[in-house]
Amino acid sequence: MPGARTSAHPIFTVQPREPLDERRVEHLSALAAEVRRLNEATVHTALPEEELTELTAQVRALTDRLDAARRAFPPVSGDGYTTPGEGMLQQIASPVTGELNPIAPPCRIEFLEDGSVRTEFTLNFLYEGPPGLAHGGVSAMVLDQLLGLAANNNGTPGLTASLELRYRRPTPLGQRLTAEARIDRIEGRKAYAVGRILNAEGKVTIEATAMFVMPMLG
Numbered sequence: 774m775p776g777a778r779t780s781a782h783p784i785f786t787v788q789p790r791e792p793l794d795e796r797r798v799e800h801l802s803a804l805a806a807e808v809r810r811l812n813e814a815t816v817h818t819a820l821p822e823e824e825l826t827e828l829t830a831q832v833r834a835l836t837d838r839l840d841a842a843r844r845a846f847p848p849v850s851g852d853g854y855t856t857p858g859e860g861m862l863q864q865i866a867s868p869v870t871g872e873l874n875p876i877a878p879p880c881r882i883e884f885l886e887d888g889s890v891r892t893e894f895t896l897n898f899l900y901e902g903p904p905g906l907a908h909g910g911v912s913a914m915v916l917d918q919l920l921g922l923a924a925n926n927n928g929t930p931g932l933t934a935s936l937e938l939r940y941r942r943p944t945p946l947g948q949r950l951t952a953e954a955r956i957d958r959i960e961g962r963k964a965y966a967v968g969r970i971l972n973a974e975g976k977v978t979i980e981a982t983a984m985f986v987m988p989m990l991g
């Protein structure tokens with residue numbers, strides 16, 4: 774991480790994470806995709822109680838089987854990482870971009886030549902806030918990650934010190950959304966980023982500004 778500070782009193786220490794090769798990532802991503810379907814089916818199902826009891830036992834058995842070989846921490850992709858800056862790109866279990874994380878939409882990120890970042894994604898009813906609309910906190914999570922990735926892509930990664938959102942119009946569920954972010958300016962250790970979410974008609978639903986501070990590392 775360029776210019777990262779070290780300190781006797783670090784804000785956090787990066788834990789050792791096991792790096793996975795592409796083939797294993799593919800297999801775990803396929804599993805996570807099915808669990809994502811399971812999550813959604815659980816919310817929408819109208820099956821009778823007897824069947825639910827039986828299915829609950831089956832899911833418990835599957836979970837027990839997976840958990841029998843539990844890692845202390847989620848793995849990462851590639852060669853592993855030692856700094857938070859690299860970690861953002863290799864965090865395959867991120868709740869926003871992680872292919873391995875069943876709660877992630879997941880948002881697949883494009884890194885554009887001008888340094889900005891972009892993603893197209895859809896939110897289903899698992900992310901509902903007001904009836905039929907996206908939860909504002911979920912949109913905030915997506916934007917926090919995206920603006921953070923813009924800071925990272927700029928070579929100035931950091932932790933979110935502030936995140937300000939303006940919810941202009943409701944963000945719909947079940948339709949293609951676009952989110953984009955770029956760095957606005959750098960002031961010392963502080964990287965200021967701007968971003969937004971657009972609906973399928975290209976209208977802005979949320980605007981965001983954030984400030985990222987490069988942390989002290991252990």
Ligand SMILES: CCCCCCCC(=O)SCCNC(=O)CCNC(=O)[C@H](O)C(C)(C)COP(=O)(O)OP(=O)(O)OC[C@H]1O[C@@H](n2cnc3c(N)ncnc32)[C@H](O)[C@@H]1OP(=O)(O)O
Binds near residue numbers: 784857861918933934
């Ligand atoms: C591994 C990658 C994960 C990616 C996840 C995606 C993004 C995230 O979710 S990050 C998680 C959420 N954020 C956090 O948990 C951060 C918690 N906060 C902290 O750790 C610290 O307060 C931190 C790192 C932001 C700043 O701490 P520290 O390094 O001690 O900075 P500090 O010396 O206090 O301040 C540095 C500068 O930033 C300014 N600053 C700090 N916080 C703020 C703030 N909230 N608002 C405005 N200015 C601030 C200070 O005034 C100072 O400015 P100047 O240099 O001009 O005097």
